[in-house]
Amino acid sequence: MSGLRRVMVANRGEIAVRIIRACHVAGVEAVAVYSDADEHSKWVRMADDAVHIGRSAAQKSYLDPDALLKAARATEVDAVHPGYGFLSESGAFARAIDEAGLVFIGPRPAVLEQMGDKAAARSAAASAGVPVVPGTDPIEDPADVPRLAAEIGFPLLLKAAAGGGGRGIRPVHDLDGLLDALPAAQAEARSAFGDPAVYLERAVANARHVEVQVLADDHGNVVHLFERDCSVQRRRQKLIEEAPAPALEEETRQAITAAAVRLAEHVGYRGAGTVEFLVDGDGNFYFIEMNARVQVEHPITEAITGVDIVAEQLRIAAGEALSMDQASIERRGAAVELRINAEDPERDFAPAPGEITVLRLPGGPGVRIDTGISQGDRISPFYDSLIAKLICWGEDRDQAYARARQALTEFHVEGVASTAALHRELINDPELAAGPVHTMWLEHHLNTGR
Template sequence: MRRVLVANRGEIAVRIIRAAHAAGLETVAVYSDADEHGRWVQLADTAVHIGKSAAAKSYLNSAALVEAARSTGADAVHPGYGFLSERAGAAKEFADAGLTFVGPAVSTIETMGDKAAAREAARRAGVPVVPGSGPVGDVDEALAAADDVGYPVLLKAAAGGGGRGIRPVASAAELAEALPAAQAEARAAFSDDTVYLEWAIDGARHIEVQILADTAGTVVHTFERDCSVQRRRQKLIEEAPAPGLPARTRADINDAAVRLARQVGYLGAGTVEFLLTPSGEFFFIEMNTRIQVEHPISEAITGVDLVSEQLRIAAGEPISFGQDEVGIRGAAVELRINAEDPDNRFQPTPGTLTRLDLPGGPGVRVDTGFVAGDRISPFYDSMIAKVICSGPDRDTALARARQALAELRVEGVPTTVSVHRRLLDEPDVRAGAVHTRWLEELMPETL
């Protein structure tokens, strides 16, 4: 592997380019009409225009990406997260074009991208899954399945992910009404109308485990993250390790993630996601077959460069460390700073960043794809930056996060900074006593 095409934009494109350069690899950036002056375009060795501003005509256009790789002599493609990162068809197109895909095999993406198939793989690996059903095709099947599972339930798109394609249902009447709408939504969003049911666990925490697997069959984890502070199942704050997790539960949940990765013949970086009940039981919910937005907090507590490991693995090299060589060192928290208006139900607020002053100091890292004067485009995700703060303990990491927010200055567009400042002062956040519905209960008037 010599030259990597980065099939993404924004902060993750910057992150990949830096890791590739540190590994001695050349990089190719891609950009749409809206991103001609993007920071990642300037950092890469070469940059190629791939289409119009709409994602469907640029970053989701696999043919344009293959042609960009061919025209620049790239021999590998790193998809980042989002866009084509979990699309098996795109991974196959890259492979068919002779390009190394920095990620798992096509068959693995297919299996773990189908939530019903992923649940079955977890069962085979001896990993507990949330009680639920197989695919339900009509109302009668759904009602019968819900009676077995017990209300409340979640209607979930089999091809969904990232919190999308989920509808909570509290009764048979709601289910009969919601099923056709859920199927239509799944068809429109994922080109697959298959849905299934899961038991809705009250007061659950969202715990996810970062794993790495290489071509020699070695699978390791870099411990877990708690991503329970969510708005409409979209993460706002993540921290590592999960606060207050008993040592036995930590060992069991990390071991379960490794077992599942081995079961499906995983390759590369991935995240196995679980729900943890108030009683301490955990259940598998899905696997993301890519690098995650929140990977920096795992890096902060372990010292492992996850993107560099991805590149090593894709080149056929072994993981650079063994499981007994990695441990938890302190704590870290990540805050997603988005161009959204909290006073207007978090509506996206595209526009020009007239000022962007980033915080610094010990234990403070900021990942961003923007500088002052750049425009936050209406065509893509609204994230401006990720503020990652770490320390020798959780209290220090949170204190540094509060100080970082005090230093951060973003002008030109409304942002979520004020929400993060409020949340870090909430007693439940300070105590680590949050769950996936906590934020909705705290701020129902704005969400």
């Protein structure tokens, strides 16, 4: 690939494996980084070079920008791919990469900062003519809270302005509850995100979580790759995603994808990103945030469009134009992704670190497994507990689900507790199969023991 010779992957796990593979297919060398806990990991074995960046705790390794910059300089890379999580949406890290004369594979620092501030992102969406959930700017004076809450109406969400990934959100149902929650929410926001700012947003009842994948280059091209439904969530963490969103009216699909492209154009976006919306029962949709990075669930979009999203990220970083235009992107079939984690559903999804003593993975037509784990590896207590992503494609949604059911019968892991059994239960649930479900469906399912 012209313009890129060597890329450092500033991440770990399955996304590091995914990026290394894309680099090699593109003829680009890949440099891995690893902490003490990850010295013998799959992505380290796959990479052309690997650099130790610190201790096992993420703050001492994958979240240490100085260590990552030192590794990038030492290995003489052209670019840094941050994957998702960790520093992938840090404007400061992106700026440091730019100032080091390297390419940050993602949006420009100013856009990361704008999209990372939820209030600023809402303002940008509104300016672009994208519907937003009724809400407020960051609260400056607690005395204004009763008036602001009355203007929006309960129930409300109290949200951290710098939050993301479903974190920093508290539902409140009345004024007393809101006033009680405000100081704790501000303290939590400061602790988790380094910013105590919070704002209010109306809670949309029985909403679906629908997101649109976009790609944008430096040549003025912005396209969408259709939408995904991510409504099967527990505590706002996604477990199952599918593309396209089931039972979404075509008029709504066209409107929501156009809105996502409009926002990306408005902010001068570059790279891969996802614009996330809530969709109510009447088909009204509202912007909630933009994830300015590759998403965990990107494979299902690749499955229905045939577009290699990570390869496009590399093209964009190399200064090239997208390999497609909107008219050439076709949607075919349906796909579902199941996130299988080392967690124990019987113990309130407590993480279950330990050695993977047995790992048997499924196969067959339309079945893809993305994982950073091999048999004999350990699930570390220091990081996300993802074992594997199971992605199943079919000519239609029924076939995709049927392939997922079969694949789950073949998936076998020993040594740690996992959510595989829960996924077997969910993928056979008649309500989910009928679709669509709302974002609180799984919570209800778990609480009622269905």
